[in-house]
Amino acid sequence: MERDFKRVAVAIKSEKGASSDRIISFFTSDGEIVKARCYGSRKTIKGLRIPLYSEGVISFYSQGSGLSSVKDADIISTHEDVKSDWRAEMLFSLIAELLLSSPDLDGRAYSLYLSSLDRIGEAGLYRVGIVFIVKFLDFLGLSSDYKVCPKCLREYSPDDVLGYSPTLMSPVCSECDETGSLYPLYPNARKYLARMIEVSVDHAYLLNVSPMMERRIFSYLLRLLHFFPQRLMSLNILERELE
Ligand SMILES: [Zn+2]
Numbered sequence: 001m002e003r004d005f006k007r008v009a010v011a012i013k014s015e016k017g018a019s020s021d022r023i024i025s026f027f028t029s030d031g032e033i034v035k036a037r038c039y040g041s042r043k044t045i046k047g048l049r050i051p052l053y054s055e056g057v058i059s060f061y062s063q064g065s066g067l068s069s070v071k072d073a074d075i076i077s078t079h080e081d082v083k084s085d086w087r088a089e090m091l092f093s094l095i096a097e098l099l100l101s102s103p104d105l106d107g108r109a110y111s112l113y114l115s116s117l118d119r120i121g122e123a124g125l126y127r128v129g130i131v132f133i134v135k136f137l138d139f140l141g142l143s144s145d146y147k148v149c150p151k152c153l154r155e156y157s158p159d160d161v162l163g164y165s166p167t168l169m170s171p172v173c174s175e176c177d178e179t180g181s182l183y184p185l186y187p188n189a190r191k192y193l194a195r196m197i198e199v200s201v202d203h204a205y206l207l208n209v210s211p212m213m214e215r216r217i218f219s220y221l222l223r224l225l226h227f228f229p230q231r232l233m234s235l236n237i238l239e240r241e242l243e
Pocket of ligand 1: 149150151152154172173175176
């Protein structure tokens with residue numbers, strides 16, 4: 001394995017390491033996770049500071065297995081917007097958990113992540129959360145098209161209120177519902193989500209929805225994430241914060 005390598009990457013998680021070191025998880029533009037030690041300032045080594053959510057060209061050094069280390073970083077953007085809102089930080093901590101527990105990601109997930117960071121100030125927490133969750137689950141093949149019940153293959157009629165199937169991790173028709181109607185999805189919300197699946201990420205941000213509906217759909221999606229195969233620690237905290 002090459003010892004030195006360079007990637008366009010973004011810092012998605014930053015943990016305290018020994019002394020003033022940080023252990024940073026980077027998400028690279030080709031969808032890989034690189035975990036690396038970033039040396040803090042010490043007498044012997046010149047410190048390098050890479051704030052969480054920074055995007056840049058990162059030079060790594062790898063000893064073959066385990067942690068790499070960061071040799072140098074040319075930071076393009078630090079996405080300070082995220083840090084001005086505690087709830088936004090919680091959302092991005094949830095997003096980091098989703099990325100870190102999903103193998104086989106690619107450049108599409110990277111663009112989606114970057115557009116979430118870029119838009120949090122303008123589009124707001126709910127919109128960014130909805131677009132990220134819907135598109136990300138779609139990339140993972142865990143999304144339905146919100147048009148046909150994936151269990152009985154019946155096409156939904158315009159007024160159908162959908163149920164949910166934890167087995168399929170998907171909304172289903174009311175007859176196929178496995179939750180005793182605990183996760184209803186109403187027609188307008190369904191139409192919005194169906195449209196979001198069809199359009200590009202940029203277009204998804206422009207879809208019209210009322211602020212109240214936006215909040216409802218966001219909390220609906222958060223509730224569904226409890227069925228995600230890996231346990232997401234930030235989920236409960238974010239949900240409590242939104243109550
Ligand atoms: Zn069905």
